[in-house]
Amino acid sequence: xxxxxxxxxxxxxxxxxxxxxxxxxxxxxxxxxxxxxxxxxxxxxxxxxxxxxxxxxxxxxxxxxxxxxxxxxxxxxxxxxxxxxxxxxxxxxxxxxxxxxxxxxxxxxxxxxxxxxxxxxxxxxxxxxxxxxxxxxxxxxxxxxxxxxxxxxxxxxxxxxxxxxxxxxxxxxxxxxxxxxxxxxxxxxxxxxxxxxxxxxxxxxxxxxxxxxxxxxxxxxxxxxxxxxxxxxxxxxxxxxxxxxxxxxxxxxxxxxxxxxxxxxxxxxxxxxxxxxxxxxxxxxxxxxxxxxxxxxxxxxxxxxxxxxxxxxxxxxxxxxxxxxxxxxxxxxxxxxxxxxxxxxxxxxxxxxxxxxxxxxxxxxxxxxxxxxxxxxxxxxxxxxxxxxxxxxxxxxxxxxxxxxxxxxxxxxxxxxxxxxxxxxxxxxxxxxxxxxxxxxxxxxxxxxxxxxxxxxxxxxxxxxxxxxxxxxxxxxxxxxxxxxxxxxxxxxxxxxxxxxxxxxxxxxxxxxxxxxxxxxxxxxxxxxxxxxxxxxxxxxxxxxxxxxxxxxxxxxxxxxxxxxxxxxxxxxxxxxxxxxxxxxxxxxxxxxxxxxxxxxxxxxxxxxxxxxxx
Numbered sequence: 001x002x003x004x005x006x007x008x009x010x011x012x013x014x015x016x017x018x019x020x021x022x023x024x025x026x027x028x029x030x031x032x033x034x035x036x037x038x039x040x041x042x043x044x045x046x047x048x049x050x051x052x053x054x055x056x057x058x059x060x061x062x063x064x065x066x067x068x069x070x071x072x073x074x075x076x077x078x079x080x081x082x083x084x085x086x087x088x089x090x091x092x093x094x095x096x097x098x099x100x101x102x103x104x105x106x107x108x109x110x111x112x113x114x115x116x117x118x119x120x121x122x123x124x125x126x127x128x129x130x131x132x133x134x135x136x137x138x139x140x141x142x143x144x145x146x147x148x149x150x151x152x153x154x155x156x157x158x159x160x161x162x163x164x165x166x167x168x169x170x171x172x173x174x175x176x177x178x179x180x181x182x183x184x185x186x187x188x189x190x191x192x193x194x195x196x197x198x199x200x201x202x203x204x205x206x207x208x209x210x211x212x213x214x215x216x217x218x219x220x221x222x223x224x225x226x227x228x229x230x231x232x233x234x235x236x237x238x239x240x241x242x243x244x245x246x247x248x249x250x251x252x253x254x255x256x257x258x259x260x261x262x263x264x265x266x267x268x269x270x271x272x273x274x275x276x277x278x279x280x281x282x283x284x285x286x287x288x289x290x291x292x293x294x295x296x297x298x299x300x301x302x303x304x305x306x307x308x309x310x311x312x313x314x315x316x317x318x319x320x321x322x323x324x325x326x327x328x329x330x331x332x333x334x335x336x337x338x339x340x341x342x343x344x345x346x347x348x349x350x351x352x353x354x355x356x357x358x359x360x361x362x363x364x365x366x367x368x369x370x371x372x373x374x375x376x377x378x379x380x381x382x383x384x385x386x387x388x389x390x391x392x393x394x395x396x397x398x399x400x401x402x403x404x405x406x407x408x409x410x411x412x413x414x415x416x417x418x419x420x421x422x423x424x425x426x427x428x429x430x431x432x433x434x435x436x437x438x439x440x441x442x443x444x445x446x447x448x449x450x451x452x453x454x455x456x457x458x459x460x461x462x463x464x465x466x467x468x469x470x471x472x473x474x475x476x477x478x479x480x481x482x483x484x485x486x487x488x489x490x491x492x493x494x495x496x497x498x499x500x501x502x503x504x505x506x507x508x509x510x511x512x513x514x515x516x517x518x519x520x521x522x523x524x525x526x527x528x529x530x531x532x533x534x535x536x537x538x539x540x541x542x543x544x545x546x547x548x549x550x551x552x553x554x555x556x557x558x559x560x561x562x563x564x565x566x567x568x569x570x571x572x573x574x575x576x577x578x579x580x581x582x583x584x585x586x587x588x589x590x591x592x593x594x595x596x597x598x599x600x601x602x603x604x605x606x607x608x609x610x611x612x613x614x615x
Contacts, residue, residue, distance in 0.1 A: 003088045004063035008096050010053025010103065011115040012061075014431035017044050021428045021435035021560035023312065024051065026349060029062035042561055053103070054431070057114055058314070062349075064089075064126035065317075071133035072356030079137060082130055083168065089127060090175040097178070109186055109200060112178075117186040118200045121207040124179040125267055128210025131172050132270070133356070135217035169218045176215040183208035184227055191234055197243040199250070199257050202264035205229050205236040209268050229268070236268045237281050245380045248287025253381030254404045255295065256308025256315070259322055262288045266325040266360075273363030274329050282366055289326045290370045291378065293334040294385050297392040299418035300341030304557075305383065305396060307404035310426025311558040316346035324357040332368040374491055375470055379462055384470050386491045390416065390537060390584035393496060394424070395489055397460035397472040407455050408445040409474055410487045412498055414582065419535030420517035422446050426557040435560050442513075444554075448485050448502055449511045455479045468492070482506055494587035497601050498580040510576040514541075514548075514567040517556050522548065522567065528594050531567070538585045542594035544601075545578040546571040 015024050017040035024038040024046065033055050037047030063085060071082035097112035104115035111120035183204040190198050209229035216223040228235040243261060244250050250258040265285060274282065296302050302319070309315045323339030333339075377384045382398015392415040396408055406427075414422040425444055428435045442449050449455075458479035463471040468491050475484035482505035490497040502510050514520075519534040529548040533539035546569040553566030569578045579601050581594050593604040 003085060004092065005056050005059050006092050006096075007056055008053070008101060009057035009060050009114045009119070010050065011105070011108075011431065012054050012057040012119065013429040014050045015054035015058065016429040016432045017042070017046065018432060019044060021432050022558070023429055024055075026058055026313070027055075029055075029059045029349070030066065033059075041559070050431075053115075057119060060113065061123055061126075064123050064130070067130040068126040068133070069355045071130040071137075079134060083134060086127065086130055086134070086172050086175070090172055093175050093178065109189060111186075112182055117182070118203055120179070121183055121186070121200070121203040124183065124207035125203065125210050125264070127179065128176065128207060128212075128214050129267070129270070131169065131176055131214035132210060132217060134169055135214055173215055173218060176211040176218075180208045180212040180215065180227070183211070187234060196234060196239065197251060199243070199252075199261050201234070201239050202236065202243070202261040205234075205239060206264040206268045209236065210270075236265060237278070240265055240281060240284055244284055244288060246284075246287070247378040247380050248284065248289075248291040249378050249381045249383070250288070251381075252306060252402045252404050253378075253383060253398055254306035254308055254401055255292075255302055255304055257306075257404060258288065259292060259302075259318065262292075263318060263322045263325065266322070266329060269329075270360055271362045274361050274366045275363050286330050286366060286368065289330055289334055290368075292326075292338070293370065294372050294376045295383070295394065296335070296338050297415045297417055298337060298387075299416075300337035300339075301415055301418060301420065302338055303394050303413055303415065304424045304426035305394065306401040306406060306408075306424075307427050309558065310423070310556040311345065313345065313347045313349040316342040316344075317349055318342075320346065321357065325360060327365070328357065328359075328361045329365055330368040331365040334368055334370070374468060375465065377462065377465055377470065382460060382462075382472075384465075384472070384489075386470070386489060386496070388491045389494050389496060390586050391491075391496050391539070391582060392416065393489060393491075395470065395472065395487065396424075397462070397474065397487070399459040400457040405457065406440045406445065407442040407457075408447055409455065409458060409460050409479060410472065410485060410500070411445045411447040412487065412489060413446065414496075414539065416535055416537035416539065416584065419533075419537050419539070420556070421533045421535060421539045422515055423517040423556060425515065425517070425555070428557045428560060435557075438554070438560075439557055444515065446513050446515045448500065449513065450480050450483050450502075450504070450508050453480065483508070494589050495581055495583040495591060495603070498582070499599070499601065500576075500578040501599070502576045502578075504574045507572065507574055509570065509572050510546075512569040512576075512578045514543075514569075514580075515553070516564045516566070518564075520565050520567070522550055522565075524548075525593075527596070540583050540585075540591070542581045542591065543567075543569070543579070544594060544596040545569060546576060 020042045027034050033052050037045035067082045067085040070078040100110040101115050104110040109117040111117040114120050187204045230236050304310050319342035323335040326335045327333040374388045375386050384395040386393040394413040396411045413424050427439050456478040458476035460472050460474035463473050471488040473486040485502045488499045522531045529543045531541040549568050550565050552563050554560050555562040555564040577599050579596050583591050590606045592606045595602045
């Protein structure tokens with residue numbers, strides 16, 4: 001195909017196999033929809049209108065990304081190709097986007113080119129920045145120069161013209177104006193519904209800003225931010241402060257949606273000087289980057305807390321873009337391990353989305369001062385990260401997480417630098433309701449279950465924190481009436497201890513799940529069960545307090561049909577104490593046995609030889 005599709009897109013979450021729950025293979029997104037249908041990795045082929053409309057979303061987004069990359073190049077042929085693509089989209093949009101999408105589901109904030117206004121905005125951000133790049137390109141001995149920095153918070157200045165003139169860009173003005181107007185209308189709906197803190201608003205602001213700014217540059221007139229996209233009462237800076245807390249976390253406490261809005265914020269600050277940002281804004285943005293850097297493993301794995309893909313090629317593109325932008329805002333490149341890992345995981349979709357982001361900001365990066373200890377805690381969203389002894393643990397105990405929440409209170413996730421031993425499984429595309437429901441329930445998480453009841457939405461609380469341990473508890477009747485529980489996780493020099501206590505006013509069947517992301521073997525060594533978790537680093541576990549039962553279960557959400565062995569501690573009564581001790585192969589002292597005495601773990605180590613190692 002020589003240009004973008006000339007049909008409206010649907011909802012990308014429908015691009016999923018109904019049988020296996022896996023996202024379908026993207027194929028050639030700059031080509032045409034496969035004649036025989038989209039392929040599922042397990043052999044299915046799907047060609048329904050719903051699936052085809054979802055593929056069109058992915059294709060339109062790929063073409064918009066291509067236009068943005070080409071528009072930012074120094075090569076005049078690349079910029080000419082970008083202009084051709086944008087001109088084509090101006091015609092497509094004028095012809096197709098004349099009313100809200102009549103096939104959209106009733107709950108959606110409807111878009112014009114796609115089912116959702118949010119999808120329109122994500123696409124529109126790339127369209128706007130492509131036009132922005134073309135409008136500010138100047139040719140001087142074959143080199144492109146930037147405009148002057150955007151003034152923050154007002155962004156009121158005169159737009160310079162380009163040396164080559166902007167007349168060739170005039171056909172883009174109706175498209176840019178309509179996209180900005182649509183974003184303004186959609187933002188107004190959310191504000192009227194008291195949903196200003198929605199992640200939608202971040203992208204509507206980003207689209208409105210990019211498109212209105214590009215249009216003003218093409219016109220060569222005043223670039224005043226009249227609709228308040230950046231500094232207005234409902235602009236991007238206000239949204240940042242409303243949707244995040246002092247700990248830097250976006251209010252939903254979801255890894256994906258945290259990164260999602262952070263990308264929108266950073267894309268909105270093009271040509272701004274980080275040093276000129278309001279102090280509270282700069283601190284909050286740095287805090288958001290810090291939150292992700294602390295959550296990530298040393299090898300760049302970002303646990304999929306609360307909702308969002310476990311692993312997805314298109315998600316890897318987003319992490320790459322975010323990592324590059326973050327490195328321009330704060331010094332030290334704090335997300336470099338995430339960016340490098342994402343560059344590998346983007347696979348067949350690798351399209352240099354981060355291309356052109358060097359120099360995105362008009363001034364030097366802000367200082368980066370984070371010095372995390374062995375344990376970092378965000379009390380507001382209820383996440384604790386423990387890192388040491390070769391283990392990266394994430395303890396989730398906070399609020400439910402809104403519409404993106406899972407029934408995972410007091411879950412403990414375990415990672416190596418790169419190994420997902422007991423990861424958060426993430427979530428499938430929302431178009432597959434049966435699999436989505438399976439991944440949201442308590443049984444899919446390494447947490448407590450009482451009888452066969454699903455817990456209610458509730459939050460735990462922090463009980464105690466030291467330099468090497470943390471204790472959290474939940475006793476909210478909304479979670480499970482008559483039941484309270486606590487979890488203490490202690491990080492020692494060469495192992496990690498996990499102690500879970502459950503107390504009930506009546507007798508119940510009490511279970512605690514272990515949920516593997518890798519192959520696991522188990523052998524009973526009374527009084528404990530020994531587990532071995534595979535991976536490059538490998539993990540050994542000792543488990544006491546109740547029988548450990550193994551049975552087949554599903555694995556992480558990137559491939560629900562893949563089977564993993566699940567384990568449950570299980571007992572019946574009014575009280576239970578479950579204990580697990582974990583150690584990696586690289587530990588300096590090797591554990592030989594573990595026992596449970598008075599509700600505490602007692603650990604024996606192998607004897608040491610003359611040279612200080614195990615005999």
